[in-house]
């Protein structure tokens with residue numbers, strides 16, 4: 001059985017937990033508290049030298065890190081990864097967008113506000129720019145969703161899972177989604193998918 005090392009508050013981890021639930025795959029969950037540095041111990045660094053969850057251990061003992069890579073590994077050959085060449089590339093396009101233009105702003109602002117609480121002077125200085133860039137990412141999503149129900153391949157899939165994870169908790173980072181009606185409608189469509197589980201759901 002697959003083992004998932006995770007932190008329940010993590011959107012990156014939630015992407016994997018959501019897909020595993022929707023695939024109906026059993027797995028063993030091992031929680032690591034990132035607020036206590038539990039992914040920076042020698043024991044954990046031997047699994048993932050980058051010291052981050054989500055990290056999975058496959059049945060043969062191999063470790064795999066990075067939410068996007070884990071999603072792709074799990075979804076290969078299922079309806080969540082499109083078979084068509086262009087749709088696969090568009091899925092990756094949105095997954096790379098999430099990692100470069102969305103997560104570093106929306107997830108980090110949320111982490112600081114929701115988990116850290118008292119920010120350092122440097123974080124205080126950095127926060128307005130993170131918020132601006134987070135809103136820019138939401139704007140890009142809003143534009144796409146005004147014309148499409150889902151992000152790639154004309155149906156719900158990996159790109160939606162990757163983007164949903166931190167978008168649905170963006171208000172915990174003080175992002176106001178009221179001006180993004182198409183994003184809000186898409187969030188509701190994702191939450192209505194078969195096998196959907198919420199972020200705090202444990203298998």
Ligand SMILES: N[C@@H](CCC(=O)N[C@@H](CS)C(=O)NCC(=O)O)C(=O)O
Nearest residue numbers: 010012034039052053054066067068
């Ligand atoms: N690009 C990675 C990011 C993973 C990541 O940033 N994980 C955070 C939690 S969301 C973490 O483990 N932080 C603990 C640390 O850096 O010590 C992914 O998509 O999986």
